[in-house]
Amino acid sequence: MTTAATSTSKMAAEPAGGSLRFYGVWLLGIVILIVLPMIFSSGGSLTSFSLIGIAIVFALSYNILLGQTGLLSFGHAVHYGLGGFAACHMMNAVVSHGWPIPLPFIPLFGGIGGLAFAMIIGWVMTKRAGTVFAMISLGIGELVASSSLILRSVFGGESGITTDRTALPKLLGWSFGPQLQVYYLIAFWLVLSAVAMYALTRTPLGRICNAVRDNPERVQFIGYDPHVVRYFAFCFAGFFAGIAGGLAAINFEIANSAYLGAIQSGLVLFSTFIGGTAFFFGPILGAILVTYLQLGLTNLTTAWQLYFGIIFIGIVMYSPGGIAGLLMMHRPLIRAGTLWTVIPSYFVAVVPTVALACGVILTIETVARFSGGDPINMFGIAFRATSPVTWLTAAILVVGGFFVARLTWRRIAEAWDRAATVARDRGYLA
Amino acid sequence: MTAAIEVRAVEKRFGNVGIIRDLNLSVAKGERHAIIGPNGAGKSTTFNLISGHIKPTSGEVRLNGDLISGLRPFEINRRGLSRSFQVTNVFARMTVWENVRCAVLWATGHRYAFWKNVDSLPEVRQRTAQILDDIHLTHRRDVPAGLLTYAEQRELEIGITIAGGATVVMLDEPTAGMSHAETDRAVSLIRRLTEGKTLVIVEHDMSVVFGLADRISVLVYGHIIASGTPEEIRRDPKVKEAYLGEEAH
Ligand SMILES: Nc1ncnc2c1ncn2[C@@H]1O[C@H](COP(=O)(O)OP(=O)(O)OP(=O)(O)O)[C@@H](O)[C@H]1O
Ligand SMILES: [Mg+2]
Numbered sequence: 001m002t003t004a005a006t007s008t009s010k011m012a013a014e015p016a017g018g019s020l021r022f023y024g025v026w027l028l029g030i031v032i033l034i035v036l037p038m039i040f041s042s043g044g045s046l047t048s049f050s051l052i053g054i055a056i057v058f059a060l061s062y063n064i065l066l067g068q069t070g071l072l073s074f075g076h077a078v079h080y081g082l083g084g085f086a087a088c089h090m091m092n093a094v095v096s097h098g099w100p101i102p103l104p105f106i107p108l109f110g111g112i113g114g115l116a117f118a119m120i121i122g123w124v125m126t127k128r129a130g131t132v133f134a135m136i137s138l139g140i141g142e143l144v145a146s147s148s149l150i151l152r153s154v155f156g157g158e159s160g161i162t163t164d165r166t167a168l169p170k171l172l173g174w175s176f177g178p179q180l181q182v183y184y185l186i187a188f189w190l191v192l193s194a195v196a197m198y199a200l201t202r203t204p205l206g207r208i209c210n211a212v213r214d215n216p217e218r219v220q221f222i223g224y225d226p227h228v229v230r231y232f233a234f235c236f237a238g239f240f241a242g243i244a245g246g247l248a249a250i251n252f253e254i255a256n257s258a259y260l261g262a263i264q265s266g267l268v269l270f271s272t273f274i275g276g277t278a279f280f281f282g283p284i285l286g287a288i289l290v291t292y293l294q295l296g297l298t299n300l301t302t303a304w305q306l307y308f309g310i311i312f313i314g315i316v317m318y319s320p321g322g323i324a325g326l327l328m329m330h331r332p333l334i335r336a337g338t339l340w341t342v343i344p345s346y347f348v349a350v351v352p353t354v355a356l357a358c359g360v361i362l363t364i365e366t367v368a369r370f371s372g373g374d375p376i377n378m379f380g381i382a383f384r385a386t387s388p389v390t391w392l393t394a395a396i397l398v399v400g401g402f403f404v405a406r407l408t409w410r411r412i413a414e415a416w417d418r419a420a421t422v423a424r425d426r427g428y429l430a
Numbered sequence: 431m432t433a434a435i436e437v438r439a440v441e442k443r444f445g446n447v448g449i450i451r452d453l454n455l456s457v458a459k460g461e462r463h464a465i466i467g468p469n470g471a472g473k474s475t476t477f478n479l480i481s482g483h484i485k486p487t488s489g490e491v492r493l494n495g496d497l498i499s500g501l502r503p504f505e506i507n508r509r510g511l512s513r514s515f516q517v518t519n520v521f522a523r524m525t526v527w528e529n530v531r532c533a534v535l536w537a538t539g540h541r542y543a544f545w546k547n548v549d550s551l552p553e554v555r556q557r558t559a560q561i562l563d564d565i566h567l568t569h570r571r572d573v574p575a576g577l578l579t580y581a582e583q584r585e586l587e588i589g590i591t592i593a594g595g596a597t598v599v600m601l602d603e604p605t606a607g608m609s610h611a612e613t614d615r616a617v618s619l620i621r622r623l624t625e626g627k628t629l630v631i632v633e634h635d636m637s638v639v640f641g642l643a644d645r646i647s648v649l650v651y652g653h654i655i656a657s658g659t660p661e662e663i664r665r666d667p668k669v670k671e672a673y674l675g676e677e678a679h
Contacts, residue, residue, distance in 0.1 A: 202547050202548055204541065207528060207535070208532060211521050211528075211532045214521040214522055215522070217519065218515075219504075221483075221504070222533040222590065224542075232544065
């Protein structure tokens with residue numbers, strides 16, 4: 001959505017052109033959100049867009065911890081889930097008491113739910129960063145998730161808490177029955193939250209969060225208590241996660257224990273990391289990609305979690321900066337005008353890399369279906385899992401693809417090195 | 431007049447090893463005080479004890495007459511004491527500009543503010559620009575601190591230390607590893623930036639020490655064996671024997 005980096009951005013004296021481009025990017029994002037459902041108006045795509053919007057808010061909130069303050073949480077879904085429950089209870093209370101609160105205000109109560117819990121447990125949790133914080137977050141996550149099944153009056157046990165979003169007072173004649181209206185409600189809160197979270201990175205607190213991430217020891221010697229800084233970051237992250245949870249509650253008209261659980265916590269970590277934590281827009285890319293993969297892959301294959309794992313390992317090993325990191329690597333080359341020397345090597349690499357990927361997919365699907373299932377359909381060719389031809393094809397693709405692909409990857413690296421050296425010589429940092 | 435820093439009978443043991451033994455040190459306000467001593471004497475440990483990085487096993491430390499031993503580093507820093515580190519200790523992924531600006535924020539009263547745009551705080555911007563100018567890093571303002579050269583990082587280290595406007599500045603080997611020319615530049619920088627402030631400096635380069643300091647303390651095996659003007663230290667037989675003798679300059 002925006003190209004501003006959270007760590008190495010240009011500061012105070014941004015030239016007018018820069019700020020124009022900056023507002024342009026945000027405006028473009030808003031326009032896209034408005035017109036998307038006009039272009040893709042099927043029920044399925046509206047549902048997808050709604051889920052993506054929620055996932056973006058959630059992932060951005062997670063990056064307040066991971067990317068901006070250097071806190072690795074394994075239990076961020078707790079705030080998302082509690083936000084969802086808070087929103088459901090609030091909606092039911094509004095309906096039963098006849099309060100004049102229309103639906104668009106409900107996500108705020110989700111946020112308050114997430115924030116309240118963060119404020120209560122945060123002080124103890126953020127005493128330490130690093131492994132201690134990660135472990136406590138895991139423990140709290142499990143604790144809350146299991147409590148949600150025990151404390152039936154609050155969490156509704158297995159079935160959760162249901163609600164009816166259309167029963168709330170109407171706003172400007174919108175009942176929020178149709179998915180399209182819900183989509184716009186989510187898009188509205190997405191913009192609001194994204195702007196607020198971006199603005200947070202531009203405040204004294206936001207900058208000190210970065211300092212705590214980089215060097216919590218030194219921060220103490222410039223007057224700051226890193227514990228307080230982490231606590232603030234934790235509360236803000238909890239608040240925005242709660243908003244995301246509130247949006248989910250509105251979208252599904254239910255909140256249940258799955259909202260709070262380890263899978264949800266893992267998914268947001270996954271999205272944020274894949275998107276890239278060093279840039280504000282990274283988690284946005286990650287949330288879009290992961291939600292799409294999740295929706296798409298679950299229909300296509302039973303082994304979808306395996307693909308998630310492979311993608312995650314690949315990113316961790318080969319591109320720890322995530323997708324955003326990969327994209328932003330090109331910026332100095334674009335500025336120095338040397339990108340074109342690298343592009344051809346990309347094209348050369350595409351064919352063997354795709355062959356390798358197909359081989360891997362074929363292998364996974366073959367193994368997954370060995371004990372029965374439909375044949376694998378790839379490029380119109382049906383492969384049967386028990387047929388030796390399938391195994392041979394997979395082996396050739398994987399082994400052959402790998403060796404050829406490795407050669408082409410080396411060529412990319414060489415071309416890249418040359419281009420980066422030139423860029424550096426021309427004064428653009430690579 | 432109360433001393434800027436008063437260290438009384440401080441002991442520090444790591445496990446069973448006594449690293450600092452009966453340390454007594456007094457630094458007057460406005461004084462430039464050098465601490466010298468052989469490697470491993472406990473100079474950095476003394477800095478850590480005064481700045482709150484570690485707590486004394488016993489004894490007390492006073493800043494402008496107030497007891498500060500036992501306080502946490504940021505509490506001591508807020509009372510006007512700032513220190514640098516022997517091993518460069520900056521915010522590596524943040525730019526030079528942001529490094530210095532972060533060090534300005536508390537002192538300018540913005541603290542944990544999350545309702546202000548950090549880019550539109552005029553006094554913060556002015557002060558940051560001034561300090562970058564002072565440490566000659568204006569042309570490197572948008573470079574991540576981790577990518578600076580060693581000498582530049584040392585200058586940034588000084589910049590971060592003085593950015594908050596502390597009245598007591600402690601520098602731990604600011605010129606270590608610098609070339610001759612870089613050292614000269616750093617020394618004149620230090621001299622200028624600590625004008626009217628209390629300075630405590632650890633330094634191995636004797637020409638720097640004797641050129642800069644009003645008073646010198648000699649630390650050997652965690653104990654101050656002599657404290658006085660450069661002239662007194664030069665003449666002190668104990669110092670000659672314990673320190674200057676073995677590290678002939
Ligand atoms: N945290 C610690 N735990 C155990 N021993 C320590 C610790 N910190 C310092 N020491 C020991 O205390 C002694 C003094 O160390 P210190 O770093 O203060 O020396 P120094 O005078 O600054 O030396 P140099 O000139 O090399 O910087 C050393 O023997 C060191 O190994
Ligand atoms: Mg030392």
